[in-house]
Amino acid sequence: MQCVVVRMTTVALVVGLVVGLAGRGATPMVSRADVEDKSADVVQQQVGTRPTVRCPADLRGKVGATLTCTVTLHGSTQPLTVTVTAVSGKTVNFEVSVKPS
Numbered sequence: 389m390q391c392v393v394v395r396m397t398t399v400a401l402v403v404g405l406v407v408g409l410a411g412r413g414a415t416p417m418v419s420r421a422d423v424e425d426k427s428a429d430v431v432q433q434q435v436g437t438r439p440t441v442r443c444p445a446d447l448r449g450k451v452g453a454t455l456t457c458t459v460t461l462h463g464s465t466q467p468l469t470v471t472v473t474a475v476s477g478k479t480v481n482f483e484v485s486v487k488p489s
């Protein structure tokens with residue numbers, strides 16, 4: 389369900405989540421809690437310490453949709469960008485990236 393992609397200037401992850409749909413033809417949504425949890429997972433895999441990730445809202449399951457969250461690790465808080473890369477039925481794939489300071 390998840391594949392890690394690492395770049396020189398970012399920590400990135402492509403996550404595929406199966407989400408519920410509100411109704412036929414409705415745009416899928418990824419809960420804020422799921423986005424925070426999966427984003428924290430990948431940062432932890434990369435640096436060995438679990439960060440705190442906070443997002444302002446659920447993520448809309450539409451390609452190109454973005455959400456700006458924050459990641460706090462070792463007392464430093466930085467922006468974390470979540471971008472939807474693909475949607476297939478109830479599966480939403482998104483990339484999480486943090487530009488190091």
